Amino acid sequence: MSKNVVYISSKELISECNRIPVIKNRASLVDSLLRSYDVLWNKLDKIQSMPCTVDDLKLFHSQTYIEYLKSQNETNDLIDDDDVTEEAIEYGLGYDCPQIDRIYDFSRVIAGGTLAAVNSILDESATIAINWCGGWHHAQRDEAGGFCYVNDIAIGIQKLRSKFQRILYLDLDVHHGDGIENAFSTTKRVITMSFHQHGSGYFPGTGGVKDCGFGPGKGYSINIPYKAYMSGTIFIKYFLKFTALVRKCYDPDMVVVQCGGDVISGDPIGQCNLTPIDMGNCLTDILSWGLPIIALGGGGYNLTNTARYWTYLTSILTGVQLSNDIPDHEYFLEYGPDYELHLKPIMVPDLNVETELDDIYKCLVDNLNQFNVKAV
Numbered sequence: 001m002s003k004n005v006v007y008i009s010s011k012e013l014i015s016e017c018n019r020i021p022v023i024k025n026r027a028s029l030v031d032s033l034l035r036s037y038d039v040l041w042n043k044l045d046k047i048q049s050m051p052c053t054v055d056d057l058k059l060f061h062s063q064t065y066i067e068y069l070k071s072q073n074e075t076n077d078l079i080d081d082d083d084v085t086e087e088a089i090e091y092g093l094g095y096d097c098p099q100i101d102r103i104y105d106f107s108r109v110i111a112g113g114t115l116a117a118v119n120s121i122l123d124e125s126a127t128i129a130i131n132w133c134g135g136w137h138h139a140q141r142d143e144a145g146g147f148c149y150v151n152d153i154a155i156g157i158q159k160l161r162s163k164f165q166r167i168l169y170l171d172l173d174v175h176h177g178d179g180i181e182n183a184f185s186t187t188k189r190v191i192t193m194s195f196h197q198h199g200s201g202y203f204p205g206t207g208g209v210k211d212c213g214f215g216p217g218k219g220y221s222i223n224i225p226y227k228a229y230m231s232g233t234i235f236i237k238y239f240l241k242f243t244a245l246v247r248k249c250y251d252p253d254m255v256v257v258q259c260g261g262d263v264i265s266g267d268p269i270g271q272c273n274l275t276p277i278d279m280g281n282c283l284t285d286i287l288s289w290g291l292p293i294i295a296l297g298g299g300g301y302n303l304t305n306t307a308r309y310w311t312y313l314t315s316i317l318t319g320v321q322l323s324n325d326i327p328d329h330e331y332f333l334e335y336g337p338d339y340e341l342h343l344k345p346i347m348v349p350d351l352n353v354e355t356e357l358d359d360i361y362k363c364l365v366d367n368l369n370q371f372n373v374k375a376v
C-alpha cells in the first residue's frame with residue numbers, strides 16, 4: 001500500500017483546541033513546531049477540517065447531552081466553582097471540565113477534526129491521517145470528564161465501522177481510555193487496547209486487567225495497567241509482545257491510535273519515564289503492519305514536550321528524518337535551554353517489574369482463549 005499522510009488542521013480547529021483550559025495554546029505550539037520543520041511540513045498533505053453536524057455528535061453522544069451543550073452555548077468562560085449548577089455537574093461540566101464559552105460550537109469543531117481524518121481514510125485519499133487536536137478519550141456518552149468534552153474518537157470509530165470490520169483502538173495515553181472502552185465494550189467489531197498507569201487514586205481508576213468487555217464483546221476490551229516511572233526498555237518489550245498477540249488473534253483491518261503526550265517523561269500529571277523515541281519505536285512497529293492508521297492526540301500537560309513528541313511521531317509516520325535542533329519559529333524560546341527535539345529520561349527506578357507484566361500477559365492469553373477472540 002503506497003503511503004499518503006494527511007495532517008488535519010484549520011485555523012478554527014487550532015483556535016478552539018487552544019481554548020481547552022488545562023492545555024491553553026498547546027495546539028498552536030504543536031502546529032508551529034511542525035511547520036518549523038520545512039522538510040516535514042512539505043511532505044504532509046494538509047486537510048482543512050469543518051465543524052461536524054449534530055447527527056455526527058449523535059453517533060456517540062446522547063440527545064440530552066447534546067441539547068445541554070447547545071443550551072449552554074452562550075455561557076461565558078470561567079464560571080467560579082461555587083457557581084456550577086447541579087445540572088452542569090450531572091453532565092460532568094465543572095471542576096476538570098469547566099464550562100467554556102460556545103461549548104457546543106467548540107464540541108462540533110473538535111469532533112470535526114477527527115471526522116476529517118476519518119473521511120480521508122474512508123475515501124482512500126489517505127492511508128495515514130493525523131489530528132493532534134483530537135483524542136479526547138474520557139468523554140462519556142452523556143458526560144464530560146478528564147478535560148474531555150466531546151468524544152471525537154468514539155464518533156470517528158462509529159463512522160469508520162461503515163467500511164472496516166475489525167478496528168483496533170490503541171490507547172497510549174498515561175490514563176485509561178475509559179470513554180472508548182465503554183463505547184465499544186459490547187461489540188466484537190472494535191477491539192480496544194489501553195496501556196495506562198493504574199493504582200490507588202490514579203485517574204480515572206478503571207482499566208484493570210480483568211476488565212475485558214461485556215456480552216458479545218467479552219474479551220474484546222483489553223487493559224494493560226502499569227505502575228509509575230515506566231521506562232522505555234520495559235514498555236517497548238511488552239508493547240510489542242501484547243500488540244503482536246492481538247494482531248495474530250484479531251487480524252485488524254484498521255488502527256486508531258491515541259498518542260496522549262502525558263506518557264512522556266516530565267509530564268506534570270503522568271508519571272512515566274518514556275521518551276518520544278521510545279514511543280516512536282512502538283509506532284514504527286504498528287506502521288509495519290501496513291494498515292490504514294489514524295493518529296490522534298489526547299493528554300499532554302507539559303506543553304512543549306508534547307509538541308516535541310507529536311512532531312517526532314509525525315516524522316515517523318511520514319518517514320522523514322528531523323534535525324535534533326529545533327528550527328527558529330514563533331515559540332522557539334519556549335524550548336530552552338537546550339532547544340532540542342529529543343528528551344532524555346530522568347534517573348529514577350522503574351517501579352514495573354517484568355514478572356508482573358508477564359502475569360498480565362498470561363491473563364490476556366487466558367481471556368483471548370476463554371472468550372474465543374478472533375477475526376470476525
Ligand code: FE2
Binds near residue numbers: 174175
Ligand atoms: Fe491522559
